[in-house]
């Protein structure tokens with residue numbers, strides 16, 4: 626059995642209870658050493674076989690899983706954040722399907738959630754934005770035509786840029802071309818939830834120079850949008866006048 630486990634965004638105690646239990650039971654652990662906090666390996670049992678996938682190919686990762694399965698061992702594949710975002714676990718699952726090996730996925734705290742916590746921010750503020758676009762600048766991995774950053778930016782909603790710290794000059798151009806004004810609030814969150822987490826608040830116009838001045842080159846997210854500003858509407862859900870399924874308010878209304 627193989628478990629794809631989300632390690633969470635950094636802090637070792639942000640893994641789920643289920644993920645930590647499985648890590649502790651695993652005979653074989655393959656972890657993404659470029660981004661997973663090595664402190665997570667403290668959950669491993671004595672004698673567990675540990676592989677760092679940073680230097681491995683997909684085929685090598687699968688070979689370790691197949692060998693574990695053949696020996697009747699339990700294997701945890703530890704991915705950073707939540708595996709469903711830029712985790713490349715689909716291709717592993719497909720090869721396990723081909724090999725007839727069973728697997729399960731255990732979600733994790735994605736770094737975009739860790740970043741919101743670091744910022745003490747809510748991405749979906751009423752009256753500001755009700756949508757979050759998770760995207761990236763095009764790098765060696767192409768981005769589909771309809772998802773070019775300037776098209777994403779045209780929505781003006783909350784936007785979280787993954788995997789783009791080395792491309793911030795070009796990203797800024799796209800964000801501005803798409804329609805964010807240069808003074809739209811932005812923030813760079815470096816190593817969200819790690820012990821050495823850092824937060825840099827800036828604007829769309831100053832993202833690139835802020836990262837340059839701070840020497841930020843990787844393991845960072847850029848968040849953009851009015852959610853980082855001061856103005857928003859109160860929620861309907863906790864409005865005293867608002868009636869919903871679980872509470873009768875003093876006024877009209879029923880839907881969120």
Ligand code: SAH
Pocket residue numbers: 634635660704705706707708709710711712734735736737739740786787788789814815816817818819843844845846
């Ligand atoms: N599956 C992961 C993302 C993997 S892609 C998740 O759910 O978070 C790797 C990119 O994620 C990095 O280039 C960086 O942009 C971002 N990232 C991962 N961990 C981070 C962290 N702790 N703080 C800020 N950004 C992080």
